Amino acid sequence: MGDPAGIGPEIVAKAWAARDVHALDPFFAVGDARAIERVWRGPLARIDTPQQAAATFGDALPVMNVADAGDVVPGRPDVDGARCALQSLELAMGLTQAGAACALVTGPVSKSQLYSIGFHYPGQTEFVSERCGIAHANAVMMLAGPTLRVVPITTHVPLSAVRGLLTVDLVLAKARATVRGLTRNFGIERPRLAFAGLNPHAGEGGALGDEEIAVLEPAIAILRDEGVDAIGPLAADTMFHARARATYDAALCCYHDQALIPLKTLHFDEGVNLTLGLPIVRTSPDHGTAFAIAGTNTAEPGAMIAAIRMAAQAAERRRIYDAA
Numbered sequence: 001m002g003d004p005a006g007i008g009p010e011i012v013a014k015a016w017a018a019r020d021v022h023a024l025d026p027f028f029a030v031g032d033a034r035a036i037e038r039v040w041r042g043p044l045a046r047i048d049t050p051q052q053a054a055a056t057f058g059d060a061l062p063v064m065n066v067a068d069a070g071d072v073v074p075g076r077p078d079v080d081g082a083r084c085a086l087q088s089l090e091l092a093m094g095l096t097q098a099g100a101a102c103a104l105v106t107g108p109v110s111k112s113q114l115y116s117i118g119f120h121y122p123g124q125t126e127f128v129s130e131r132c133g134i135a136h137a138n139a140v141m142m143l144a145g146p147t148l149r150v151v152p153i154t155t156h157v158p159l160s161a162v163r164g165l166l167t168v169d170l171v172l173a174k175a176r177a178t179v180r181g182l183t184r185n186f187g188i189e190r191p192r193l194a195f196a197g198l199n200p201h202a203g204e205g206g207a208l209g210d211e212e213i214a215v216l217e218p219a220i221a222i223l224r225d226e227g228v229d230a231i232g233p234l235a236a237d238t239m240f241h242a243r244a245r246a247t248y249d250a251a252l253c254c255y256h257d258q259a260l261i262p263l264k265t266l267h268f269d270e271g272v273n274l275t276l277g278l279p280i281v282r283t284s285p286d287h288g289t290a291f292a293i294a295g296t297n298t299a300e301p302g303a304m305i306a307a308i309r310m311a312a313q314a315a316e317r318r319r320i321y322d323a324a
Helices: 008-019 033-037 051-056 079-097 111-116 124-131 160-164 168-186 200-206 211-225 256-267 302-323
Strands: 029-031 042-045 059-064 140-144 149-152 192-196 229-234 248-251 272-276 282-285
Touching: 008 033, 008 059, 008 168, 029 033, 029 079, 029 124, 033 042, 033 059, 033 302, 051 059, 051 140, 059 111, 079 111, 124 272, 140 168, 140 256, 149 168, 149 256, 168 211, 168 248, 168 302, 192 211, 200 211, 200 229, 211 229, 248 256, 272 302, 282 302
Parallel strands: 029 059, 042 059, 149 248, 192 229, 192 248
Antiparallel strands: 140 149, 140 272, 272 282
């Protein structure tokens, strides 16, 4: 459920309430059940094992209670809530890795609160990848909406550090994981990748920067030699309109906001964070804890619903792909 003081409990409950409208597969929540009871009056069913979830899902939201998060107050995060969020994440990770659940959907957390209890990862993506034994460079954060999928090649780093982190090897690792992920999770047989340039006008042939020439062009050439359908580097300001989006299956961008601004502009209420390159399926709604509106019954559950649906679809496509 993420941080119990955020909107995670509310959007999980609202997703369950909309289960029939959106034809959602059975799911269960992991966290402090009282956090849901504080913001929702619907039926809950406390469960002890994942196997109990399917039997109760039609009549009540199944919740595997993890720990006492203290006196949960919506909109007021604290260290007890952070500990609960981390314990919930660790339990849910273990259940998914063991095959007791087919996918993991992570609710929004407060990084500042997690850092205060010793959490040293930039985000949940890096935590999940390490727990899966996957190097950070080989775990790809993809943000996906109905008409756009984007991958930031560098993620939660200062903009001033991006140039030093961009290497041919990093670009290749992210691109290869993206190709595998698009095939395995989305059923796209021959994925088309488009690369955004780092500089204005993709560097103008070196006049506005040489990162495109030194890093992106060599990486794209290698990918093409490997048979990957890759184009770029493209000017980032002209590659996200509707006609351009129709020419690729995923856009790889040099830094965080270059990828997330177009995705959130187009699909703010239905964007999903999907981690590629893992042995498990992991998705997350592409928004934060929204403490300012927690407990007001105004949180939109669209992104959580989309994350649950995408997780189930990806798990099924993986099953079919792996069995082929």
